[in-house]
Amino acid sequence: MIQLKDITLVIWDWNGTLLDDVAVCVDSINMLLNERQLTPLDKTLYQQIFTFPVKDYYEKAGFNFGEEPFEIPAMQFMDLYRTNLNQAALHQETISVLKQLQSLGLKQAILSAMEQELLVDLLQRYQIADYFDQTFGIDNHFGAGKIERGKELIHSMKLNPNECLLIGDTLHDAEVAKSIGCRCLLFDGGHQSRIRLETSGHAVLSNLNELFAL
Known part of the structure; x- marks a missing residue:
């Protein structure tokens, strides 16, 4: 104890x-998923799949790193996160x-x-x-x-x-x-x-x- x-x-x-x-992260990742015509996440699913290293979570969310390197959506996410952080x-x-x-x-x-x-x-x-x-x-x-x-x-x-x-x-x-x-x-x-x-x-x-x- x-x-x-x-x-x-x-x-x-x-x-x-x-x-x-959390809401900022879900909204930001969903913008990237929508751009790639992938299924967006709700908070419940997000909390079920989020993990470290973060790259593994991106793969669970549907990103295909055979088509683009992880660094591209990762940096796009950070740009969106910074922009939306005033909501947190x-x-x-x-x-x-x-x-x-x-x-x-x-x-x-x-x-x-x-x-x-x-x-x-x-x-x-x-x-x-x-x-x-x-x-x-x-x-x-x-x-x-x-x-x-x-x-x-x-x-x-x-x-x-x-x-x-x-x-x-x-x-x-x-x-x-x-x-x-x-x-x-x-x-x-x-x-x-x-x-x-x-x-x-x-x-x-x-x-x-x-x-x-x-």
Whole structure:
């Protein structure tokens, strides 16, 4: 059982966990699917097939990388995502949870499969950058994963992984937590369904405030 008194660092995923951007992602990918005369996704199907590496999710959505390289729709998606991002907001409880953890004296960090420069820009845009001691994104827009970046984060902060808690919204977050040796909670308000998340064996939150009721 996870208790915050045993935790020194909370590692947050960004997309879907703190930022409620699922609708923006579904709308953006559907624009690309429609251009290719492929069947669009609804939110339920999206949450059933979204995965890391993101290239695998694109294939499940119907993209044919024998006809075009993955990098083409991936960059088109990012252009649409950036354009439509003004429609996304932080989850309702995001700021209050960050404030409460800060008041408890816990360190906080971001670990994301989003490109680093864009990630830093968005944290500033949503006015929450000051809550985080470290911000670790990746060096491209192709969403292959973040295991190595997670290891780098733990090493840079010189912390015992067992005193770290990773909170994310995908099974990849559980994989990252296992790889770096830290604890894990998952959140069903993001990019994968609760049914999928429960297969990880980790506790699944429906509201980030449930973190304080464990």
